[in-house]
Amino acid sequence: MVSPVVTGPDWIAVDWGTTRLRVWAMQGSEVLDNRSSDKGMGSLTPEGFEPALLELVADWLGDRPVPVIACGMVGARTGWIEAEYRPTPCTPLDPLRATRPLVADPRLQVHILPGLSQIDPPDVLRGEETQIAGFLARNPDFEGTLCLPGTHCKWVRIASGMVEGFHTFMTGEVYALLSRQSVLRLTIGDARPDMDSFLEASAQAATNADMAPAGLFPLRAAALLNGLTAEQGAGRLSGLLIGSELAAARPLWSDRRVVIIGAPELSALYAGALTQAGADAHQMDGGELVLAGLTAAASALTRTT
Amino acid sequence: MVSPVVTGPDWIAVDWGTTRLRVWAMQGSEVLDNRSSDKGMGSLTPEGFEPALLELVADWLGDRPVPVIACGMVGARTGWIEAEYRPTPCTPLDPLRATRPLVADPRLQVHILPGLSQIDPPDVLRGEETQIAGFLARNPDFEGTLCLPGTHCKWVRIASGMVEGFHTFMTGEVYALLSRQSVLRLTIGDARPDMDSFLEASAQAATNADMAPAGLFPLRAAALLNGLTAEQGAGRLSGLLIGSELAAARPLWSDRRVVIIGAPELSALYAGALTQAGADAHQMDGGELVLAGLTAAASALTRTT
Known part of the structure; x- marks a missing residue:
């Protein structure tokens, strides 16, 4: 099936993990279209990220520059460009501290969201901070622990909308x-x-x-x-x-x-x-939490820019 | 360097593990020659064992049949032929319970030594029983625990010359x-x-x-x-x-x-x-313990046959 051509999304949401790349064409919090490929961080060198992204989103782009909000291993030291780790305790997201890779195509304004770190015991996460932000956008009063099983399982202590600490x-x-x-x-x-x-x-x-x-x-x-x-x-x-x-x-x-x-x-x-x-x-079911977190980040960026 | 041709060993000692095959031409407890190859159990199908053995020992053989005493993963279910597990507590070796694979070359009388098993907690070993027998041949009064580190570490409780139990x-x-x-x-x-x-x-x-x-x-x-x-x-x-x-x-x-x-x-x-x-x-240093154990097995077989 060929996706219908979508023009003029306000912004583009990107979940870029080790093995998968997923993108959404967004108008505010509304999804216009979505696509994915197997061009995960693990299979790309730094020069490969912009072409891999354009392969999925080029026909969504018009004449104006579009914000692209990305999270996940795309920001690892071995990814596109290293995005910082924000030390806990802190809120899960601060999109103003996103890292901006240089891009050749002027229509792309890429923001790679920071991960989180902890000093003792030493720990890091990348991508889950956006899921956590998505969860808190829907459950702002939650107090307790989030358990995110997977290849690596993250246990995250939440209080007053902040990540107090975590353990992988x-x-x-x-x-x-x-x-x-x-x-x-x-x-x-x-x-x-x-x-x-x-x-x-x-x-x-x-x-x-x-x-x-x-x-x-x-x-x-x-x-x-x-x-x-x-x-x-x-x-x-x-x-x-x-x-x-x-x-x-x-x-x-x-x-x-x-x-x-x-x-x-x-x-x-x-x-x-x-x-x-x-x-x-x-x-x-956490299927949509990454998109909810990316949407919260896009909304915060729009309010402040 | 070409090994000198050795004729007439009394018996042949074989340590056949997952990755290596080592053989010794023996007269009693004296080593006449030794060789090795990378034809371990893991790289062979059942038909491959006799040719892999002959490749190393053929020029040691004369007209008479020669006992070949083998230990290790050669006796695993996925090896040449499955040798039994003797349940602990028991002595480390009982060469009379060796398994005899069918061989095409009448000069080979192959004996594959049994491994050891334990019911609770369930455990098995193969090859280490021969090292343990070699250790006990030299230290018959030992009481305590043998710790055999490696890919899998075996802890073996020894008392009165018997293996009381073990844990991998x-x-x-x-x-x-x-x-x-x-x-x-x-x-x-x-x-x-x-x-x-x-x-x-x-x-x-x-x-x-x-x-x-x-x-x-x-x-x-x-x-x-x-x-x-x-x-x-x-x-x-x-x-x-x-x-x-x-x-x-x-x-x-x-x-x-x-x-x-x-x-x-x-x-x-x-x-x-x-x-x-x-x-x-x-x-x-356990380098020679397998050979000491195989020698003890050969000596026991000679006494009883």
């Missing part, structure tokens, strides 16, 4: 490496986690952090000796890793409301493990 | 995947661990098991924000993983003598972390 866990990436590339690939591979096995293992690991290092190889041995299935192995591995994450993140969820925002299947695992551990946890 | 940790494989393939590759890669950073992190993780999941991503952030070097990152990652292994393995080392047998550099890390944690730990 590499659980998703560790799971992918162990299930597909370690000796456990012979047991697990791409199998989907069995929920009973997941909940049993996450309860064990959430109360005994030794379980995660000690319980990995027994998954292979149990497949060889006891006929553990791939789905049970996937459930136990995921449970051991997420359970030990919950144990280490306990101060972030034990006495406050938690909202889990991420892909539905992975979020359901976190929700199940958190609820089983006694947390006040709620799952939320 | 995937620490080496987890380190390799995280340092070379996760986001931490941008910080660590192939850097060698800084010892001070290693000892600091292993002490933290040995006393607080939450450190290992919580401390991974901060290594990347500390490199971005604080100039953490690759060597410091390698030391901290190794320390977090080995420290959490020590915490989980505490019952295996806290009240007994530990002998660490493995590659010198990795063994030195385990020795440093164990000593710092108060263990009675000793490092030992």
